[in-house]
Amino acid sequence: MTDDLVARIRRFNRAVTRETGALDNSFLDRGRPLGAARVLNAIGRGMGDLGRLRAYLGIDSGLLSRLLRGLEREGLVETLADPGDARRRIARLTAQGEAEFAAYEDLSNARAAALLTRHPRPEALVAAMDLVACALGQEQIETAQEDPRCAVALACLASYYAELAGRLPGGFEVGRSRDPEAADMSAPRGSFRVAYADGLPVGCVGLKRREADWAEVKRLWVAPAARGLGLARRLMAEIEADAGALGVRLLRLDTNSALGEATEFYRRSGWREIARFNDDPYPDLFFEKALCD
Amino acid sequence: MTDDLVARIRRFNRAVTRETGALDNSFLDRGRPLGAARVLNAIGRGMGDLGRLRAYLGIDSGLLSRLLRGLEREGLVETLADPGDARRRIARLTAQGEAEFAAYEDLSNARAAALLTRHPRPEALVAAMDLVACALGQEQIETAQEDPRCAVALACLASYYAELAGRLPGGFEVGRSRDPEAADMSAPRGSFRVAYADGLPVGCVGLKRREADWAEVKRLWVAPAARGLGLARRLMAEIEADAGALGVRLLRLDTNSALGEATEFYRRSGWREIARFNDDPYPDLFFEKALCD
DNA sequence: CAATTTGCCTGACTTAAGTCAAGCAAATGA
DNA sequence: TCATTTGCTTGACTTAAGTCAGGCAAATTG
Numbered sequence A, B: 001m002t003d004d005l006v007a008r009i010r011r012f013n014r015a016v017t018r019e020t021g022a023l024d025n026s027f028l029d030r031g032r033p034l035g036a037a038r039v040l041n042a043i044g045r046g047m048g049d050l051g052r053l054r055a056y057l058g059i060d061s062g063l064l065s066r067l068l069r070g071l072e073r074e075g076l077v078e079t080l081a082d083p084g085d086a087r088r089r090i091a092r093l094t095a096q097g098e099a100e101f102a103a104y105e106d107l108s109n110a111r112a113a114a115l116l117t118r119h120p121r122p123e124a125l126v127a128a129m130d131l132v133a134c135a136l137g138q139e140q141i142e143t144a145q146e147d148p149r150c151a152v153a154l155a156c157l158a159s160y161y162a163e164l165a166g167r168l169p170g171g172f173e174v175g176r177s178r179d180p181e182a183a184d185m186s187a188p189r190g191s192f193r194v195a196y197a198d199g200l201p202v203g204c205v206g207l208k209r210r211e212a213d214w215a216e217v218k219r220l221w222v223a224p225a226a227r228g229l230g231l232a233r234r235l236m237a238e239i240e241a242d243a244g245a246l247g248v249r250l251l252r253l254d255t256n257s258a259l260g261e262a263t264e265f266y267r268r269s270g271w272r273e274i275a276r277f278n279d280d281p282y283p284d285l286f287f288e289k290a291l292c293d
Numbered sequence C: 001c002a003a004t005t006t007g008c009c010t011g012a013c014t015t016a017a018g019t020c021a022a023g024c025a026a027a028t029g030a
Numbered sequence D: 001t002c003a004t005t006t007g008c009t010t011g012a013c014t015t016a017a018g019t020c021a022g023g024c025a026a027a028t029t030g
Helices: A002-028 A034-044 A050-057 A061-073 A095-117 A122-136 A151-167 A231-245 A260-268 B002-028 B034-044 B050-057 B061-073 B095-117 B122-136 B151-167 B231-245 B260-268
Strands: A077-081 A089-093 A142-145 A191-197 A200-209 A214-222 A250-255 A272-274 A285-290 B077-081 B089-093 B142-145 B191-197 B200-209 B214-222 B250-255 B272-274 B285-290
Touching: A002 A034, A002 A095, A002 B002, A002 B095, A002 B122, A002 B200, A034 A050, A034 A061, A034 A077, A034 A089, A034 A095, A050 A061, A050 A089, A061 A077, A089 A095, A095 A122, A095 B002, A122 B002, A122 B122, A142 A231, A151 A191, A151 A200, A151 A214, A191 A231, A200 A231, A200 B002, A214 A231, A231 A260, A250 A260, B002 B034, B002 B095, B034 B050, B034 B061, B034 B077, B034 B089, B034 B095, B050 B061, B050 B089, B061 B077, B089 B095, B095 B122, B142 B231, B151 B191, B151 B200, B151 B214, B191 B231, B200 B231, B214 B231, B231 B260, B250 B260
Parallel strands: A214 A250, B214 B250
Antiparallel strands: A077 A089, A142 A191, A191 A200, A200 A214, A250 A285, A272 A285, B077 B089, B142 B191, B191 B200, B200 B214, B250 B285, B272 B285
C-alpha cells in the first residue's frame, strides 16, 4: 500500500520536473542564463541583502558576486552598502530591472493562467497544489506580526469567516459578531500574527487587549492545506509569547462546540473551560489560560 | 480571484522547484553528473532505443552518445544494434548498471517515504499530487491494450468497484454482479484498455464479446485525479475502434442512474437508451450504439 | 545498381555553473 | 589600539552541458 503511495509521489515528481524544466526553458527565452534570471527574480521578490540571496539560491558568494556584476553591467541592478553595517551590501533593481522583472512575472503568470484555463476544476487543482506546497515546505513556514487591517490579514479573516459560515449550525455573519477593533489587535495594545508559506498566508491569530491584565485570543485560523502540520500550536505559542511580552497574565477565548478539533486543541494545550464572559451570539464554549513566566 | 489562483500556482512552482533541486542534489551524491544519472535512470525505466531516450531527455544526439560512452566506460550500460534495423542502437543496463539503477530507485523511494511519514494525511497528500500530476501531464496520457487479469488491470477494477460500492444506493459486491470473464475481454474475443499517466494507471475500459455481431462495453473508469480531461471520451473512442476492428457492429452497456455524469456522457456521445438486456441486479439503465464505418 | 536518407558517433568548439584561495575594507573584541 | 573576524569581491581554475559540422555504415528509393 505504501509502495503504491510512493510510486504516485514519484510520478508526481517526474511530472513536476518536466514542468519546471519547461518553465526554465521559457525563462531562457529572455536571453539570460538561468542563474542570472534567478538572481534577478529573487531580488525582485524582495530579497535584497546578499546573505539572504545566497541562502535562498543556494550559491557560493563568489558566484553571486559575479552574477550581480553581470546584472549591473546590463543596468538592471545596483548594489549599495547596508547603512547599518557597511560590510554588507544590498542589491536592488533599477527602473530597467523592475521592467525586466515584470516581464518574467508576466511569463510565469501567463503559464499559470494557461494551466488554469485548460483544467476542468481550477479551484480543486489549486487546492491540491496548496496542500502539496505546504507539505513540501512545512519547515519553511514563517510567521510575522502584521497590522490586522492589511490586505493579507483581511484575506485570512475572510477565509476564517467563510469557514465559520459553513460550519456553525446557524451560519455566521461578521456584522452580528463582536468584531474586535483593529486597534485592540495592533501593537502596542495587542498583536496580530500571520503565518506565511513562501509569501502566501496560511494562518493567523489575533490578541485583543481587554483590561490591563487580561486579553482575548481571537481569529485563530489555519488554511485547510496547512492543517495537521502543527501550525495552530505554533501560532498559539507565539501569540502567548506576545501576550507575555505585553505584560498580560491571563488569556481567554471563546469558540463554538461545532468546531470540534479546535475545542480539542484548546483542552489539550492547557486551556480550562470557564463560564460565558461575553454576549457574542456565536460562541457557546469559553476558555481561559493563565500565563506562567 | 484568478490572480489569487495564479499566485498560488506560482507558490506551488517555487516549493516544487526547491524540492526537485534538493532531489537533484541527492542524485549527485552518487558521484555522477546529473546528465549521466538521468540517462541511466531513463534506460532503467525501459527506454532502450536512443531515439526515445533523446526525446524523453530532450538532448542532442551527440550529447546522448557521449553520456552513453561514459556509462559504458563505467561498465553500467551496453549498447547493441537493433535487430530489425542495424542503424538504430538499443541501450540496456548491465548487471552492475541494474544495481546502480536500483540504488537510485532506493534513494527516490526513501525521499518519497520520508515525505509520507511526516505528513498528517498521507492519502490526501498523494491524492492531491495525483491531481496535479494529471493536470500537468494531461497531454502525456497514453493508453494500451492489456490483459484484464494483469496487476494494473486488477488495480483499476478494484478502484472501480470501490467507487461503485460508495455511490450505488445499495452498495456493490463484485460477486453478485455478472463479472465478465477475462477471456471475453481479451484478444481475440474482446479488448481491455488501460490509460497510463506516466506509467501509473488512471483509467480503463473493457469490451466483452457477446455474440458474433454485438459486444458489451464494461468497466469504464477514470481515476478521480484525471476526471474532466476528456479521458472517458478517449477511452470510449478507442474501445469503439477496437470493436470495429473485431467486426462488431453493435455495442451495448448498462449503468446505474446514480452515476449521473456517466449517464450524461453516454447520452451526449451517441448512445441510445434501450430496454434491460440482462439480469444483473445493479444496473437500471441500458444503452446501445450502432457502429458506422 | 547508384543516389539519397537515416541514425549514430566523433572532434572541436562555446557557454554556464561552480569551487577555491587570496585580498580588501569595515566591524568587533581583547 | 591592534589583532581578528566578517562580508564581499576578484582571479584562476574545473566540470558539466550543450552545439555544430563532418563522417560512416545501414537502409531506402528510383
